[in-house]
Amino acid sequence: MISKINLPRAALIFAAFGRGAAEFIIRLILTAAAFVWYGVTPGFASLIFGAASLLPLCLLTVGIGFIVSMVAAIFRDVVNATGLILSGLLVLSPILYPLPRGSLLADANAFNPFTYLINIPRDLVLYGRSHDLAAYLLAALFSLFVFATGWRLFHVAQPHIAERI
Known part of the structure; x- marks a missing residue:
């Protein structure tokens, strides 16, 4: 039955992404309210670069x-x-807590792309600057590689998977 559907099967993945994006927008509104409540005013450029990152x-x-x-x-x-x-x-990523330098967890997080993909945008929004931009760029390239590989594998395998379901 799924193989008979006349729509791109990738649309199902992007529909799930859209649901997550809707939740993100709701949380963004709540975060903006918290910024106003606590008097934190990031600059316009910080918001743009933070969102783009x-x-x-x-x-x-x-x-x-x-x-x-x-x-x-x-x-x-x-x-x-x-x-x-x-x-x-995500629990191991230092999102809500600082990592002590030289600890085992800090060394392990050096290889966790979520560390850079979450902390760098946060630092850009809150402080207007960030450190470890080189590591962020490596994590971004890794993200692009994972996306391209997943996209390609999905398109190659989708007829076989649809038949199997």
Whole structure:
């Protein structure tokens, strides 16, 4: 039945992304209200660069979505494992807490792309500047690679997966 659907199958992935984007907009409104409440006024350029720097994070998550959707069509438990792994990576990312330099967790987070893809946009919005821009660019290139690879694999595998479902 899924192979008979006359729409791009990637639209299903982007529909899920759209749901996440709607949740993001709601949280953005709440964050803006918190900024007003606490008197934090980021500059216009900081907001633009901060928002634009979230694009690699979106590419990474959509790329992971492409890859996971293909594997999950065959192995159903992958969805649960992926949620667990991504939650673990986000907990390990220093989003709400600073990492002490030279610690084991700081060394492990040097290889976590979520660390840079979340912290750099936050620093750009709050402070108008950020450090580790080279690491952010590497994480952005990795995000682009994951997205392109996921997109390509999805398009190659989609007829076979649709038949299997």
